[in-house]
Amino acid sequence: MISFQVCGHSNSGKTTLVTRLIRRLRSTNTRVASIKSIHFEKFTIDQPGTDTYLHKHSGADPVIACGLKETDFLYSERMEFMDIARMISADWLIVEGFNSFSLPKIVCAADEEGLNRFVDRRTFAISGVISQHLNDFHGIPVFNSLDSEAIDQLLELIKEKTFPLLPYVDDDCCGLCGLTCATMVEAIVQGEKRYEDCIISQSRTVLKINGQEIPIVPFVQSILRNAVTGVVRELDGWREGVTIDVTIKP
Numbered sequence: 001m002i003s004f005q006v007c008g009h010s011n012s013g014k015t016t017l018v019t020r021l022i023r024r025l026r027s028t029n030t031r032v033a034s035i036k037s038i039h040f041e042k043f044t045i046d047q048p049g050t051d052t053y054l055h056k057h058s059g060a061d062p063v064i065a066c067g068l069k070e071t072d073f074l075y076s077e078r079m080e081f082m083d084i085a086r087m088i089s090a091d092w093l094i095v096e097g098f099n100s101f102s103l104p105k106i107v108c109a110a111d112e113e114g115l116n117r118f119v120d121r122r123t124f125a126i127s128g129v130i131s132q133h134l135n136d137f138h139g140i141p142v143f144n145s146l147d148s149e150a151i152d153q154l155l156e157l158i159k160e161k162t163f164p165l166l167p168y169v170d171d172d173c174c175g176l177c178g179l180t181c182a183t184m185v186e187a188i189v190q191g192e193k194r195y196e197d198c199i200i201s202q203s204r205t206v207l208k209i210n211g212q213e214i215p216i217v218p219f220v221q222s223i224l225r226n227a228v229t230g231v232v233r234e235l236d237g238w239r240e241g242v243t244i245d246v247t248i249k250p
Helices: 014-026 051-057 081-085 110-117 149-160 181-190 219-231
Strands: 003-008 031-036 064-066 071-074 092-096 104-108 123-127 206-209 212-214
Touching: 003 014, 014 031, 014 104, 014 149, 031 081, 051 064, 051 071, 104 110, 123 149, 149 219
Parallel strands: 003 092, 003 104, 031 092, 104 123
Antiparallel strands: 064 071, 206 212
16 A cells, blocks of 8 residues: 655645545546544544444444444544554555654645745655745655646656555664664655665565554564474475465454
């Protein structure tokens, strides 16, 4: 799932850009998911007095509301970004906000103050209100989200600069590429590294729990691979080069 984020101050043009990109990507028959980070402290999609509200305040967590045209999962906490992302199955994930999480980034701004606040080494494009009177910012191209031709050009750049989610393991658990996952994102956006340089992403050992792939560092990969292979090579049907699948059911 290829992911990137759109960041900037309120009223800088983020949602306008995101909706244009979603429509354009959907027109190519691809699946697009989105995450919107909301900082309003009292925000809740569940209103007092509803049945789901009563379920939640009786202790249910999560609460699932299944309507005729949609199903909603209500959790009583703010979830971490990767916990949310692992629940999503799509070709593209567009994230509005979550600037503190390291993803390839488009910055929307109304003025240069907004650009100075959000532009960093993960930024590969600029858009928003400021695009009406700015063509580039320190070599970073600017795209007008209201211009269809500019959106097409931006999409080509997005396809060039973005990539699937890195494993985002703890910084002290891997480091075999010489970088943290956050600085690896920066290096890939800047053309200093490739996605394939991530050791874990190229793993030959895959662990899934309830269908969700769990990133595991090379040391643990080696333990799993050697332990399983050591048992299976004693069984009929074993030969070098085979793929081994193990499923443990509760």
